[in-house]
Amino acid sequence: MLLIVETLIALGKIAFVLAFVFSFAILLTWAERKQPALMQDRLGANRAPIFGLRLWGIFHSIAETFKLVFKEDFIPPAASQFAFRFAPVVALFPVLLTFAVIPFGNQLEIGGRVILLQVLNINVGILFLLAFGSLGVYGIVLGGWASNNKYSLLGGMRAVAQTISYEVVIGLTIIGPVMVYGTLELGDMVLMQNKLLFGWLPMWGVVVQPLAFLLFLPAGIAETKRTPFDLPEGESEIIGFNLEYSGMRWGMFFLGEFIELVVLAGLLVTLFFGGYHVPYLYDSFELSGVGGFVFPWGATIPLADVWVVVLRICSFAAKIAFFLWLQLLVRWTLPRFRYDQLMRVGWKIMIPLALLNIALTGIVLLAL
Amino acid sequence: MIDKKVVRVRLSWWQKTYYPEVARGLWITASHFFVNFARHWMRHVFRMKSVTPGAVTIQYPEEKRPVSPRWRGRHRLMLRPDGSPRCVACMMCESACPDECIYITPAETPDGRVEKYPAVFDIDLLRCCFCGLCVEACPEDAIRMDSFDLDLASYARKDFYLDREFLLRNSELTTHAQYDGELEGRPVSRLNLLKDTHPTTPSG
Ligand code: SF4
Ligand code: SF4
Numbered sequence: 080m081l082l083i084v085e086t087l088i089a090l091g092k093i094a095f096v097l098a099f100v101f102s103f104a105i106l107l108t109w110a111e112r113k114q115p116a117l118m119q120d121r122l123g124a125n126r127a128p129i130f131g132l133r134l135w136g137i138f139h140s141i142a143e144t145f146k147l148v149f150k151e152d153f154i155p156p157a158a159s160q161f162a163f164r165f166a167p168v169v170a171l172f173p174v175l176l177t178f179a180v181i182p183f184g185n186q187l188e189i190g191g192r193v194i195l196l197q198v199l200n201i202n203v204g205i206l207f208l209l210a211f212g213s214l215g216v217y218g219i220v221l222g223g224w225a226s227n228n229k230y231s232l233l234g235g236m237r238a239v240a241q242t243i244s245y246e247v248v249i250g251l252t253i254i255g256p257v258m259v260y261g262t263l264e265l266g267d268m269v270l271m272q273n274k275l276l277f278g279w280l281p282m283w284g285v286v287v288q289p290l291a292f293l294l295f296l297p298a299g300i301a302e303t304k305r306t307p308f309d310l311p312e313g314e315s316e317i318i319g320f321n322l323e324y325s326g327m328r329w330g331m332f333f334l335g336e337f338i339e340l341v342v343l344a345g346l347l348v349t350l351f352f353g354g355y356h357v358p359y360l361y362d363s364f365e366l367s368g369v370g371g372f373v374f375p376w377g378a379t380i381p382l383a384d385v386w387v388v389v390l391r392i393c394s395f396a397a398k399i400a401f402f403l404w405l406q407l408l409v410r411w412t413l414p415r416f417r418y419d420q421l422m423r424v425g426w427k428i429m430i431p432l433a434l435l436n437i438a439l440t441g442i443v444l445l446a447l
Numbered sequence: 448m449i450d451k452k453v454v455r456v457r458l459s460w461w462q463k464t465y466y467p468e469v470a471r472g473l474w475i476t477a478s479h480f481f482v483n484f485a486r487h488w489m490r491h492v493f494r495m496k497s498v499t500p501g502a503v504t505i506q507y508p509e510e511k512r513p514v515s516p517r518w519r520g521r522h523r524l525m526l527r528p529d530g531s532p533r534c535v536a537c538m539m540c541e542s543a544c545p546d547e548c549i550y551i552t553p554a555e556t557p558d559g560r561v562e563k564y565p566a567v568f569d570i571d572l573l574r575c576c577f578c579g580l581c582v583e584a585c586p587e588d589a590i591r592m593d594s595f596d597l598d599l600a601s602y603a604r605k606d607f608y609l610d611r612e613f614l615l616r617n618s619e620l621t622t623h624a625q626y627d628g629e630l631e632g633r634p635v636s637r638l639n640l641l642k643d644t645h646p647t648t649p650s651g
Contacts, residue, residue: 114480116502117479117480117483117484117487117501117502118476118477118479118480118483119479120479120483120501120502120503121502121503121504122502122504122506125506293466408473408476408477408480409469409473411476412472412473412475412476413469413472424465
């Protein structure tokens, strides 16, 4: 009986997270056209009505999904048949797993049972996330190689070189927050971020680790392989790993990319922007009493835990939405880096700065 | 030997850190985003039509860009006041046509007032390069290219092979203004578009 309940709870959390991630990813296919349209004084996708209802073209996401599913699925005869079919799966699924360690709330007590609002609570959370996040590039290089096309292969190689370089940067930058919070578990890290600095400033990652944030943001965007760093794909001229893909197999690469965006936004929020926290909002576990707002000037607004959780999930979603917006803004503003620039920035500038950040953090931690 | 001296702009240290310049670029695009967002909402949700439109888009099938009166499009043949075609089948246009895409079969008129008329007058638009030489060659002002037919598209090649009846169809329309809104029942007001090139349909 206990096992069944536990399993049901776990499944419910997984379903919630998947629905959360997928709805963001699907809305992104629409936002990806609508936001640049607004930025460039255009209208963007505004058709695909359902019963005459156009809703600013939001149904384009559905129409596009149908289009991708029903499109001809062409596999080059000279391609490696198994690897070609397998590569999109490798590109998509590890990325889906990564969101499991990102907490979307603290905990909820229902009928005496405390439910942790995080699918996977493991003490190497962020390592898990990085490990699975970097598995995605295997799918890309596999797809590039299996296509039996030299341009695809070159795209895949660029992807590997770029991802590996920037993984180093990411790995080194997150050491800063890890040192400050003293844990690798993302849930604990988020809990730490609700503490107050000087009695009023929430101890968000961006406050205590500004340099790490400034390095993590571009490195993360480079990991998602989008425009200022879109050399692996380079759809506008140099073409890349997904050249031979069509239909839903191509769609899986694309979905994987959009989910990477959501994961990156989730990671940015979790590491640097207080995760699900609303400033000055605490639940009953943190206050060991009645939860609610406790403002630094003394005012309090008591709230039931359920409302705290709802507020926090909303704040988490809003923060993620903001970072998705920011990523789209970057993607539609900046031109692509040249390959040598990409490598120089990664190895010669960002990695030394990340190391400097670790040293500085260590000195400050020792001094305190 | 001509040397081109390439002036390389040296970036300052401040610019080379990327962040301030990137932030400046993002600020420009983000301000467009928010301004256009606000304008769309004011125009389409709060119905404040005096606000500048948030986009310069012309929504093509419903709205069309106004064209100049000299614009060359699909041909049309003109009629005399008595309703017969102005064309006297002199073959000038067929001879002038660089693409050889006009096919005229002359016939004698029964009343003999003018010598000939075109029994067949076909234009193969797929070969036509829209040079307008046929219009220039015509001594009778019988062929013109001011049909303002913008969307020449079809699923079948034969639809681009225009016969005399088709070419005579818009013969009575002589001015831009008269033509307005009468093309095959399509309610398009070009006069309106001439005044305001911005889209007016409520869509985000
Ligand atoms: S426009 Fe030029 S190519 Fe076309 S029919 Fe006239 S003369 Fe021939
Ligand atoms: S030049 Fe004019 S009058 Fe002569 S055949 Fe052509 S359309 Fe008719």
